[in-house]
Amino acid sequence: FGLLFDIDGVLVRGKTPIPAAREMFKRLTNPDGRFKVPTVFVTNAGNALARTKADQLSNAMGVEITSEQVMMSHSPLRMFPEFHNKCVLMSGQGPLDQIAKKIGFTNYVTIDQIRDVFPNLDMVDHQRRPKLMSAALTETFPKIDAVILFGEPVRWETNLQIVIDVLLTHGNLNDPIADDHENQIPILACNMDLLWMSDSHMPRFGHGTFLHCLESVYEKLVGRPLTYTALMGKPSEVTYIYAEQLIKRIASNMGITSPIKNLYAIGDNPMADIYGANLFNKRIKQEQETASSLQSWRQLHARNISTSASDPNVLPNKPTPFIREVEACHSVLVCTGIYSPEPGVSLNNPCSVGSYQIPPVFHGPRDMEFDVNLCVPSFITKDANKAIDRIVKMENFSLE
Numbered sequence: 001f002g003l004l005f006d007i008d009g010v011l012v013r014g015k016t017p018i019p020a021a022r023e024m025f026k027r028l029t030n031p032d033g034r035f036k037v038p039t040v041f042v043t044n045a046g047n048a049l050a051r052t053k054a055d056q057l058s059n060a061m062g063v064e065i066t067s068e069q070v071m072m073s074h075s076p077l078r079m080f081p082e083f084h085n086k087c088v089l090m091s092g093q094g095p096l097d098q099i100a101k102k103i104g105f106t107n108y109v110t111i112d113q114i115r116d117v118f119p120n121l122d123m124v125d126h127q128r129r130p131k132l133m134s135a136a137l138t139e140t141f142p143k144i145d146a147v148i149l150f151g152e153p154v155r156w157e158t159n160l161q162i163v164i165d166v167l168l169t170h171g172n173l174n175d176p177i178a179d180d181h182e183n184q185i186p187i188l189a190c191n192m193d194l195l196w197m198s199d200s201h202m203p204r205f206g207h208g209t210f211l212h213c214l215e216s217v218y219e220k221l222v223g224r225p226l227t228y229t230a231l232m233g234k235p236s237e238v239t240y241i242y243a244e245q246l247i248k249r250i251a252s253n254m255g256i257t258s259p260i261k262n263l264y265a266i267g268d269n270p271m272a273d274i275y276g277a278n279l280f281n282k283r284i285k286q287e288q289e290t291a292s293s294l295q296s297w298r299q300l301h302a303r304n305i306s307t308s309a310s311d312p313n314v315l316p317n318k319p320t321p322f323i324r325e326v327e328a329c330h331s332v333l334v335c336t337g338i339y340s341p342e343p344g345v346s347l348n349n350p351c352s353v354g355s356y357q358i359p360p361v362f363h364g365p366r367d368m369e370f371d372v373n374l375c376v377p378s379f380i381t382k383d384a385n386k387a388i389d390r391i392v393k394m395e396n397f398s399l400e
Helices: 019-028 050-061 075-079 096-103 111-117 135-140 156-168 207-222 237-253 270-304 384-395
Strands: 002-005 039-042 088-091 108-110 146-149 187-190 230-232 262-267 328-334 379-381
Touching: 002 237, 019 050, 019 384, 039 050, 039 237, 075 096, 075 230, 075 237, 088 096, 088 111, 088 156, 096 108, 108 111, 111 156, 146 156, 146 207, 156 207, 187 207, 230 237, 237 262, 237 270, 262 270, 262 384, 270 328, 328 384, 379 384
Parallel strands: 002 039, 002 262, 088 108, 088 146, 146 187, 187 230, 262 328, 328 379
Antiparallel strands: none
């Protein structure tokens, strides 16, 4: 089995380690620091390098965590090489140029670079309004082919304005606003969390809130919804597909030759961690049903195939679905972050799913249909340490 840990609200709160998580890592690692179970850390953070996040987590948890074990919300962008050589606009904060290069992008511009060339586009902050503008620079500025939204920016009004400008001009900022908005340039977004848990006692706005603003403004201006080419980060399926591949690679590096049958996704956010894990599990079950149906079809056809066929072992062309080794992805909700149980529910024992209150409002992304059943976790525990107790018991696995 493999473990997929969320970070904020499960292992840390802001920069403060959650004590139960530190205790858990003492059990999950050998005296030499090696993990006993294939483990990946899946965070929706998108404004940092995996190496930086791994170092921060290592210091907080007191164990060595490698960058190969950390999956940022932007990590699945490696699965979209068709954009790596195009001119893309990057929105977010942090070392965006380093992140882009690490992923494989070779031709990109930032919001600040656009502000330098087109200073008149950013007019909200009177103190930042431009004095001079170089026409020579604007004439040579490249056409933008796609927009990549890595995470929440610092100056929301600036990024909202310039991203909208790029979309409305089809990437040609020297041109006026286009009349045709049916052929919108591609936009890929990472991290859809509406809220996230930091040091505060209340959840804070995440990149999903910024996306909601962008979608609302765009539709208000052009009369049609903003269309995403791809959405990454939990709860998107592409995130879990990528995490599954990381787990398999880590298991192989650990010398584990048997297939990873079960994944346990441990998180604190019902709308991201739980919904995403359950959505991926639903996909797994659908693929299993498809594979079973195909196998039945092949067996039936093999029995009925004409004896006059030149080669009775050759069946008509039928697409063979990808059969994954993972048989289930279990969602585990902990009570140390966004989710808090109802008053009166004891945290001294594993919380009951029966007492779990389904969130009354869907905080997921606009383009994801709400299925109330996908909000219900496989089980609920007080913290990550208690989650591991439950998991190793289910797997009949000893951490000794």
